[in-house]
Amino acid sequence: xxxxxxxxxxxxxxxxxxxxxxxxxxxxxxxxxxxxxxxxxxxxxxxxxxxxxxxxxxxxxxxxxxxxxxxxxxxxxxxxxxxxxxxxxxxxxxxxxxxxxxxxxxxxxxxxxxxxxxxxxxxxxxxxxxxxxxxxxxxxxxxxxxxxxxxxxxxxxxxxxxxxxxxxxxxxxxxxxxxxxxxxxxxxxxxxxxxxxxxxxxxxxxxxxxxxxxxxxxxxxxxxxxxxxxxxxxxxxxxxxxxxxxxxxxxxxxxxxxxxxxxxxxxxxxxxxxxxxxxxxxxxxxxxxxxxxxxxxxxxxxxxxxx
Amino acid sequence: xxxxxxxxxxxxxxxxxxxxxxxxxxxxxxxxxxxxxxxxxxxxxxxxxxxxxxxxxxxxxxxxxxxxxxxxxxxxxxxxxxxxxxxxxxxxxxxxxxxxxxxxxxxxxxxxxxxxxxxxxxxxxxxxxxxxxxxxxxxxxxxxxxxxxxxxxxxxxxxxxxxxxxxxxxxxxxxxxxxxxxxxxxxxxxxxxxxxxxxxxxxxxxxxxxxxxxxxxxxxxxxxxxxxxxxxxxxxxxxxxxxxxxxxxxxxxxxxxxxxxxxxxxxxxxxxxxxxxxxxxxxxxxxxxxxxxxxxxxxxxxxxxxxxxxxxxxxxxxxxxxxxxxxxxxxxxxxxxxxxxxxxxxxxxxxxxxxxxxxxxxxxxxxxxxxxxxxxxxxxxxxxxxxxxxxxxxxxxxxxxxxxxxx
Numbered sequence: 001x002x003x004x005x006x007x008x009x010x011x012x013x014x015x016x017x018x019x020x021x022x023x024x025x026x027x028x029x030x031x032x033x034x035x036x037x038x039x040x041x042x043x044x045x046x047x048x049x050x051x052x053x054x055x056x057x058x059x060x061x062x063x064x065x066x067x068x069x070x071x072x073x074x075x076x077x078x079x080x081x082x083x084x085x086x087x088x089x090x091x092x093x094x095x096x097x098x099x100x101x102x103x104x105x106x107x108x109x110x111x112x113x114x115x116x117x118x119x120x121x122x123x124x125x126x127x128x129x130x131x132x133x134x135x136x137x138x139x140x141x142x143x144x145x146x147x148x149x150x151x152x153x154x155x156x157x158x159x160x161x162x163x164x165x166x167x168x169x170x171x172x173x174x175x176x177x178x179x180x181x182x183x184x185x186x187x188x189x190x191x192x193x194x195x196x197x198x199x200x201x202x203x204x205x206x207x208x209x210x211x212x213x214x215x216x217x218x219x220x221x222x223x224x225x226x227x228x229x230x231x232x233x234x235x236x237x238x239x240x241x242x243x244x245x246x247x248x249x250x251x252x253x254x255x256x257x258x259x260x261x262x263x264x265x266x267x268x269x270x271x272x273x274x275x276x277x278x279x280x281x282x283x284x285x286x287x288x289x290x291x292x293x294x295x296x297x298x299x300x301x302x303x304x305x306x307x
Numbered sequence: 308x309x310x311x312x313x314x315x316x317x318x319x320x321x322x323x324x325x326x327x328x329x330x331x332x333x334x335x336x337x338x339x340x341x342x343x344x345x346x347x348x349x350x351x352x353x354x355x356x357x358x359x360x361x362x363x364x365x366x367x368x369x370x371x372x373x374x375x376x377x378x379x380x381x382x383x384x385x386x387x388x389x390x391x392x393x394x395x396x397x398x399x400x401x402x403x404x405x406x407x408x409x410x411x412x413x414x415x416x417x418x419x420x421x422x423x424x425x426x427x428x429x430x431x432x433x434x435x436x437x438x439x440x441x442x443x444x445x446x447x448x449x450x451x452x453x454x455x456x457x458x459x460x461x462x463x464x465x466x467x468x469x470x471x472x473x474x475x476x477x478x479x480x481x482x483x484x485x486x487x488x489x490x491x492x493x494x495x496x497x498x499x500x501x502x503x504x505x506x507x508x509x510x511x512x513x514x515x516x517x518x519x520x521x522x523x524x525x526x527x528x529x530x531x532x533x534x535x536x537x538x539x540x541x542x543x544x545x546x547x548x549x550x551x552x553x554x555x556x557x558x559x560x561x562x563x564x565x566x567x568x569x570x571x572x573x574x575x576x577x578x579x580x581x582x583x584x585x586x587x588x589x590x591x592x593x594x595x596x597x598x599x600x601x602x603x604x605x606x607x608x609x610x611x612x613x614x615x616x617x618x619x620x621x622x623x624x625x626x627x628x629x630x631x632x633x634x635x636x637x638x639x640x641x642x643x644x645x646x647x648x649x650x651x652x653x654x655x656x657x658x659x660x661x662x663x664x665x666x667x668x669x670x671x672x673x674x675x676x677x678x679x680x681x682x683x684x685x686x687x688x689x690x691x692x693x694x695x696x697x698x699x700x701x702x703x704x705x706x707x708x709x710x711x712x713x714x
Contacts, residue, residue, distance in 0.1 A: 122558075123553065123558055123561045123562075124511075124553050124554075124555075124556045124557060124558050124561070125556070127553040127554060128407075128496070128553075128554055128556065131408065131496075131554055132496050135496065157561075157562065157563070157599075159560060159561055159562065159563070159597060159599040160561045160562065162560075162596075162597055163552075163553050163560045163561050163597050166380075166381070166552070166594065166597060167553070167554075194622075196380065200382045200385075202380050202382070202621050202622060204622055
């Protein structure tokens with residue numbers, strides 16, 4: 001799944017969260033390299049490390065195509081020189097202006113890092129800016145396919161991190177692989193991923209990976225789960241209740257057919273049934289056949305008058 | 308009884324042939340899609356989900372606010388939001404949709420289509436004729452042969468009910484139906500770009516704009532009774548998505564000590580005043596799992612009328628728990644309003660779970676089996692906390708962690 005994410009499966013906001021134990025900038029650069037190789041224009045807004053350090057390690061053709069906005073050298077514009085990216089310039093208008101300097105077409109925005117901006121700008125305005133950049137760029141004629149940002153999870157309170165996760169389409173937590181894995185298979189890092197698909201489905205996965213030179217990704221498989229077997233399941237297995245009886249509860253085939261052939265108490269023959277069913281709409285009729293001893297007298301039906 | 312049933316099925320709308328004799332001049336003007344409540348006499352609206360209407364005591368009263376606490380990935384709460392709006396479209400009410408994340412036109416395009424009775428009835432008729440033609444090959448009933456000639460009545464979820472409809476999530480509402488209804492929109496990025504930022508009376512700019520917009524619509528369209536000569540009254544259904552999230556400009560989700568801690572509560576206070584004086588009802592979804600300060604959520608609950616919290620099992624450890632394998636999540640009813648009465652009808656059961664199928668979102672009572680494992684007499688402290696969380700799934704479980712008071 002990590003390979004698909006790097007290859008561009010997720011649009012919108014993609015968040016890479018790293019910790020003190022394991023840095024995520026190399027995974028961010030992997031996203032950059034894959035994006036450049038796909039032919040998209042990549043705008044990098046760098047704040048934490050100088051430009052040369054960011055460009056180091058890329059292939060020369062990849063590095064040449066990066067459109068770098070330098071927010072590291074002089075973010076508050078103290079030197080008075082123009083050309084760098086000032087921190088106030090990170091608004092919808094400022095970002096779209098910078099994007100328009102690049103070629104038209106699909107663009108990917110890389111932020112290195114979002115933590116730096118979160119510590120210097122008001123948080124709600126920054127989140128609103130991130131959400132509105134694709135829409136404003138579309139109005140200006142560009143198409144921003146994804147925004148990949150790096151977040152240092154240790155620097156922010158938990159609520160802020162959860163809020164950012166709710167805004168993002170895909171989140172990748174980067175951590176060190178456990179000790180055993182590292183020696184065996186040369187997998188250096190463990191990535192836990194969460195992706196919200198368009199239909200509302202949420203996919204969660206974990207994978208080992210390592211980054212090769214030139215910032216290509218090598219993904220290993222998922223970690224195997226070592227859960228203890230569930231003891232409760234064995235005791236509640238289906239008990240065959242008919243196995244230990246002294247009388248026979250089962251039916252053979254001939255017995256079953258014989259049972260079907262037994263006439264049921266209210267099962268009339270077909271003609272009588274149909275005649276009863278059809279005559280149900282009429283009035284009720286009483287059929288009476290007088291016996292031999294019956295003496296019907298219309299004037300004295302109860303036979304008690306002394307006549 | 309059987310004859311009555313057959314007589315009833317052949318009439319046009321499934322009603323019985325009994326007609327209530329009402330003198331002509333005392334006929335009350337009824338608004339489509341509403342019915343009076345039998346408990347407290349208020350006019351009730353359907354929330355879009357018949358099972359939620361049962362839980363809330365018949366429906367949502369006109370002039371009240373339904374607050375939904377979102378689940379972690381906002382899947383089921385957005386579904387409830389869409390059901391509410393779709394019910395408004397089907398009943399012919401006016402809509403007001405406000406959002407800071409998605410364009411309201413996009414939200415309305417994704418509303419589910421209702422399962423209508425006449426469509427289903429046509430299917431029934433086709434089925435019946437197919438059945439009668441194949442009567443010889445059909446197996447006759449052996450014991451209950453008296454009922455053989457009666458037509459087959461399908462017990463299906465699409466029972467004729469003008470109050471509360473069922474929706475099919477795989478289909479969307481037809482655009483013609485959408486265009487025939489009147490709806491209003493509020494999309495925060497558009498509104499903010501139009502005018503400059505203003506902050507009034509403790510509320511963030513987005514909330515102020517939203518309240519002004521709602522008030523303007525209520526006055527202009529006459530929902531507050533300002534046009535008495537208008538014969539046909541209608542209801543305004545207001546839907547606000549993800550209020551309190553960071554995209555509305557509010558920081559209660561980000562920090563423990565937000566700058567405008569009373570912003571959301573002031574908004575709800577003013578909104579409820581607007582709702583009470585007009586023929587409208589409102590649904591708001593709030594990301595309650597992100598709000599850091601628990602006191603804010605308590606105040607928000609107090610200031611709303613009906614509060615329902617959703618908890619989905621996706622991604623949590625409960626997903627693999629065999630007790631919950633049939634269900635997709637839990638519903639917690641935190642508050643039901645007391646309108647014109649001293650008590651509210653709180654149902655006895657507090658364990659409600661929901662399950663989503665394509666045509667039905669059902670809310671059922673959760674039956675927990677008795678704990679027959681060996682360790683039931685010697686449960687450790689951890690298990691005790693877990694079991695109390697399971698059995699009393701009220702809002703106390705949200706606030707506390709697994710720690711457990713020890714004397």
